[in-house]
Amino acid sequence: MSEKMKEGVRLPSREDGLPKRFYKKVSVAETTGGWAVQLDGRGIKTPMKNALAAPTRVLAELMAAEWSAQGEKIDPFIMPVTRLAHGAIDSAPSNRPAIIAEVLKYAGTDLMRHRGEDAELVKRQKAVWDPYLDWAEAALGAKLPAVEGIMPAETAPQALDALKAKTESYDHWQLTALAQATALTTSAVLGFALVEGQASAEEIFTASRVDEDFQIENWGEDAEAEARAARLKAECLAIGAMLEAL
Structure with a gap:
């Protein structure tokens, strides 16, 4: 029996599907659409491709802190404020x-x-x-x-x-x-x-x-x-x- 068979088949986990962190610096900048969260100087898009921006700097900083706290992979599950922002930006206006x-x-x-x-x-x-x-x-x-x-x-x-x-x-x-x-x-x-x-x-x-x-x-x-x-x-x-x- 091979060593691989002894180890068994590893089932994929939720973490396996998470995207890798691709940025180093997280910042907040004032834009025409509000206070935007930026990764390495570039703005972030929501799932519906809208700019991730908040009406106040304090709120944008809360989101920025969540992005800064990510490890090797980006896990939306531990970014509740960012997910709320997605709802306010993408869903609420049309629904x-x-x-x-x-x-x-x-x-x-x-x-x-x-x-x-x-x-x-x-x-x-x-x-x-x-x-x-x-x-x-x-x-x-x-x-x-x-x-x-x-x-x-x-x-x-x-x-x-x-x-x-x-x-x-x-x-x-x-x-x-x-x-x-x-x-x-x-x-x-x-x-x-x-x-x-x-x-x-x-x-x-x-x-x-x-x-x-x-x-x-x-x-x-x-x-x-x-x-x-x-x-x-x-x-x-x-x-x-x-x-x-x-």
Whole structure:
């Protein structure tokens, strides 16, 4: 048996498909399209071939830091701010109605509105989530009452109109942040709270984890779930960082 056969066949990994780093210096420069990230003095293109540029220097510097931190290969998975920028530049301008509709779909299934059956869990949900629902009614004009169970909750047309109006007022970058935060937390209320600066990204993520944290306390957590939670938290913090940098 050959040494190669003894070693076995190596299956390709995700890293194998990543492009090699081809640049040495990362910089930020002001252009007609905003603050652009440059590699060895040349601008970067998004997947849709648009210039990778941000409306503020601080945001461009956040992206530049991600490009600088790359090793031998370029891994988009560990570049959350750059990926958010791709969404704001490539997707949001041409897909605003669809993105807004997707956010509004969460109104009836919003995490904040659905309560469990365990008395202790419900107590925690009420303590953490009710202030956000109260804020949504006061600040956004959207009354979203809590319900028992997992079936979609009825949402008044006035509430949907208020949420739609607020969403339509956002620019492409804010809309991208809202959509990503909503999907990540499964809560449009938490998404709006993050964009509006009602709470920090850390607080938003913690609020979205009430159910999971309760289950972990009772049943423990496996390594896969822990790793997933860490990834989601990193994504949430990146959204918060982007919003602060705008």
